[in-house]
Amino acid sequence: MLAISQLYKTYRQASEPSLSGLTIDFPGNIIAGLLGPNGAGKTTTISILCGLVKADSGSVKVLGYDIAEDKEEIKKRIGVVPQSIALYPTLTVTENLEYIGKLYGLTNAAIRQKTGRYLHLFGLEKSAHKAIRHFSGGMKRRANIIAALLHEPRLLILDEPTAGVDVQSRNMILQFLKEYHGQGHSILYTSHLLEEAQQLCNEIAIIDHGKLVVKGNPAELMEKNQCSSLEQVFLHLTGYTVRD
Amino acid sequence: MRKIIATLINEFRLFRKDLAGVALLFLMPLVLTIIMALIQDAPFREYQDIRFDVLWVNKDNGRLAEKMKDGLMSIPQFRLVSSYENKPLDEIKARELVQSGTFKIAIIVPEGITAEVVNSANQVANDMGKRLGAAGKLPERETRSANLEIYFDPVTKQAMKLSLLNALDKQLTKVQAEMIMGRLSDRMNSAGGDSSPSPEFDLQQKMQAVSIKEFSADRQSKVNLNTNSVQHNVPAWAIFGLFFIIIPIAGNTIREREEGSLMRIRLIPGSYFSILFGRLSFYVLLGVAQFYGMLLAGWAILPKLGLPHLYMGQAPLTLLVTAMVIAITATAYGVCIGALFQTPNQALPFGAISIVILSAIGGIWVPVEILPAGLQQLAKVSPLHWALDAINTIFLRNGGLPAVWTNLAILLGFSAVFVTIAGLVESGRQQ
Numbered sequence: 277m278l279a280i281s282q283l284y285k286t287y288r289q290a291s292e293p294s295l296s297g298l299t300i301d302f303p304g305n306i307i308a309g310l311l312g313p314n315g316a317g318k319t320t321t322i323s324i325l326c327g328l329v330k331a332d333s334g335s336v337k338v339l340g341y342d343i344a345e346d347k348e349e350i351k352k353r354i355g356v357v358p359q360s361i362a363l364y365p366t367l368t369v370t371e372n373l374e375y376i377g378k379l380y381g382l383t384n385a386a387i388r389q390k391t392g393r394y395l396h397l398f399g400l401e402k403s404a405h406k407a408i409r410h411f412s413g414g415m416k417r418r419a420n421i422i423a424a425l426l427h428e429p430r431l432l433i434l435d436e437p438t439a440g441v442d443v444q445s446r447n448m449i450l451q452f453l454k455e456y457h458g459q460g461h462s463i464l465y466t467s468h469l470l471e472e473a474q475q476l477c478n479e480i481a482i483i484d485h486g487k488l489v490v491k492g493n494p495a496e497l498m499e500k501n502q503c504s505s506l507e508q509v510f511l512h513l514t515g516y517t518v519r520d
Numbered sequence: 521m522r523k524i525i526a527t528l529i530n531e532f533r534l535f536r537k538d539l540a541g542v543a544l545l546f547l548m549p550l551v552l553t554i555i556m557a558l559i560q561d562a563p564f565r566e567y568q569d570i571r572f573d574v575l576w577v578n579k580d581n582g583r584l585a586e587k588m589k590d591g592l593m594s595i596p597q598f599r600l601v602s603s604y605e606n607k608p609l610d611e612i613k614a615r616e617l618v619q620s621g622t623f624k625i626a627i628i629v630p631e632g633i634t635a636e637v638v639n640s641a642n643q644v645a646n647d648m649g650k651r652l653g654a655a656g657k658l659p660e661r662e663t664r665s666a667n668l669e670i671y672f673d674p675v676t677k678q679a680m681k682l683s684l685l686n687a688l689d690k691q692l693t694k695v696q697a698e699m700i701m702g703r704l705s706d707r708m709n710s711a712g713g714d715s716s717p718s719p720e721f722d723l724q725q726k727m728q729a730v731s732i733k734e735f736s737a738d739r740q741s742k743v744n745l746n747t748n749s750v751q752h753n754v755p756a757w758a759i760f761g762l763f764f765i766i767i768p769i770a771g772n773t774i775r776e777r778e779e780g781s782l783m784r785i786r787l788i789p790g791s792y793f794s795i796l797f798g799r800l801s802f803y804v805l806l807g808v809a810q811f812y813g814m815l816l817a818g819w820a821i822l823p824k825l826g827l828p829h830l831y832m833g834q835a836p837l838t839l840l841v842t843a844m845v846i847a848i849t850a851t852a853y854g855v856c857i858g859a860l861f862q863t864p865n866q867a868l869p870f871g872a873i874s875i876v877i878l879s880a881i882g883g884i885w886v887p888v889e890i891l892p893a894g895l896q897q898l899a900k901v902s903p904l905h906w907a908l909d910a911i912n913t914i915f916l917r918n919g920g921l922p923a924v925w926t927n928l929a930i931l932l933g934f935s936a937v938f939v940t941i942a943g944l945v946e947s948g949r950q951q
């Protein structure tokens with residue numbers, strides 16, 4: 277579902293590279309985790325995958341399409357949940373979803389049906405006509421996820437979908453991701469919560485300083501590094517230094 | 521097309537959430553237009569039909585002074601004032617009043633000026649009588665020079681000065697000619713010939729055989745229009761107000777970028793141009809609505825405040841097209857400002873003040889025609905200048921599309937430049 281090779285990126289205002297030769301390959305239909313300390317380059321990688329940011333060099337293939345050639349084809353097939361809330365705060369969640377659905381070219385009926393279903397699924401039915409800015413943090417996160425789902429993407433990419441949400445919300449989100457994967461879709465997600473990744477992912481890649489540190493099945497990685505948890509593997513491989 | 525309409529609706533929803541903003545966007549320019557039209561009413565009249573008080577001190581008490589006075593009083597522009605605070609004016613008081621700026625102009629008719637004119641009329645009559653062989657002689661002496669004295673307040677506008685001097689000169693010539701003609705006919709009569717009393721010679725009528733009449737250069741039009749406060753201020757401030765839609769446009773563009781909703785849109789395939797187009801259409805419609813709202817105010821509200829009606833030319837379709845092009849230019853400028861700046865705090869002051877500057881050099885405040893040559897050239901860099909010029913062409917020169925299309929092309933050129941800058945900056949930002 278995803279093949280990144282020798283990816284380099286230095287932001288214009290930045291002095292240090294954000295990605296320096298990142299290579300990851302996630303084959304098949306899986307839930308993949310992209311893990312790493314703050315500033316490791318996770319958001320940068322995702323931004324390149326979905327065409328928001330251009331890499332300096334390297335190749336990216338998403339669902340078999342090359343980002344340099346078929347950006348629009350990729351955009352049609354992926355759904356992206358950004359790390360920050362990407363919705364109009366003054367509009368209601370329904371108004372937001374309606375507009376996004378129309379931009380994706382969905383029919384009014386399809387938009388209504390999907391909106392109803394997902395608002396129900398994510399427990400936002402009662403707040404359907406409330407402005408996003410009056411939502412709680414967890415509600416915003418859930419609405420942010422729904423916005424990426426209306427067009428039924430084959431690959432769902434989530435950048436820290438569970439950051440700052442309570443246990444109930446997180447549970448709901450993780451439950452949903454498993455179900456969505458069960459329906460034959462792929463998922464790529466980033467997180468700082470290693471326990472969560474350990475529980476959810478078929479494959480994880482740990483990156484640091486814009487490079488791949490290790491990649492594999494969580495259980496195998498623990499065994500290979502003789503650690504009892506993914507967190508220990510993580511600290512063992514990326515060190516104890518606090519990052520920017 | 522569906523995406524464009526969806527974007528239009530979405531922009532409307534975003535806009536509707538800020539009702540106070542909507543109200544202000546429409547009301548403030550309206551208030552501005554009305555106030556400017558009222559304030560500038562007097563200065564505009566000064567060039568046309570304002571009356572000004574002229575202090576009149578008559579130390580002569582002869583016929584010349586009387587005739588001059590009658591002549592000046594028949595000109596509606598002047599009102600002669602010969603007493604102040606219930607006391608007859610004297611020369612010293614009159615000069616004092618002008619010096620202090622209480623009055624703008626004083627005319628002092630010196631003693632003996634009638635005698636002087638009579639004397640020169642007698643000289644002429646005697647001379648002509650002699651040549652015609654008539655007997656007798658009217659009393660005459662050597663010529664002494666005499667002057668009407670005029671005092672102006674230093675702040676008096678040149679145009680006002682000239683118009684008074686012209687009027688005085690005309691009156692003086694007329695009175696002198698009348699006296700000469702009168703003396704001449706007296707002289708002829710007293711010389712004998714037929715003794716039947718000749719009817720009063722109507723010099724006034726003879727002198728009007730050839731006169732001046734003003735026509736409109738535009739042959740077809742029946743409307744003869746002078747510019748006035750309403751004709752200048754309503755279109756000028758309507759354009760100014762229309763350009764202020766850059767504030768919500770730039771604000772929303774930046775907010776969208778900051779809040780992340782722009783990111784959402786950029787994740788959706790093949791939408792960018794529909795969205796841009798939908799958004800621009802919304803603001804163009806809004807701008808046109810606002811512009812017409814202000815014209816409507818000029819047409820409906822200002823007459824109630826004692827100002828003239830706004831005359832809107834004879835090409836309503838051209839006016840609509842022009843309003844749309846102006847709105848497109850304003851919208852493009854807003855998009856450009858939104859792209860150039862990172863935060864509303866940077867964009868809003870820049871946007872607002874740049875419009876004030878562009879409007880000042882573009883002739884919104886003061887008609888470009890009365891600016892120095894260098895500034896007149898500078899006006900050309902302001903889209904507001906081309907906009908106002910187009911509207912003036914439609915309203916005052918009764919122009920249609922052929923008369924304004926160069927202006928419209930230039931405005932669209934400005935729009936293209938603004939959108940291109942915005943595009944370059946936005947794509948640079950993605951790195």
Ligand SMILES: Nc1ncnc2c1ncn2[C@@H]1O[C@H](COP(=O)(O)OP(=O)(O)OP(=O)(O)O)[C@@H](O)[C@H]1O
Pocket residue numbers: 287288289290293294312313314315316317318319320321359520
């Ligand atoms: N727009 C930008 N301009 C300049 N530098 C940037 C920009 N975005 C990210 N960076 C830098 O690139 C590096 C990687 O950032 P990135 O956001 O990809 O990290 P991350 O792994 O997502 O971190 P976090 O876990 O904190 O979200 C960081 O050093 C960051 O400072």
Ligand SMILES: [Mg+2]
Pocket residue numbers: 318319320359435
């Ligand atoms: Mg991140």
